[in-house]
Amino acid sequence: MLRIDQPESMRALLGKRSTVKPPAYDWQDLALRIIDELGIPPKKRNAVFRVCKQHPKRVIEKALNDTKELVKVGERWRYFFKVIENKERPLETKK
DSSP, X not given: OOOOOOOOOHHHHHHHOOOOOOOSXXXXXXXXXXXXXXXXXXXXXXXXXXHHHHSOXXXXXXXXXXXXXXXOSSOHHHHHHHHXXXXXXXXXXXX
């Protein structure tokens, strides 16, 4: 025979819920995705947020895709920052 437990109090139910706030901006969500996919170390996570805030989403996604395509082993996050750094500096033209 199944026994139905008494319902918990409202305070107990509210105490059990977890509150995870979603990112406020799209660039924050993108930064969290990059941190997860590339295994960014904790000391470099702020740099990922800064880069995602400063650059358009398409530039960041292109750098992420290039990184995942070209670097199969090793520290992929280092290559990601190199790609972003190269995108920040415009190509110099020869005279």
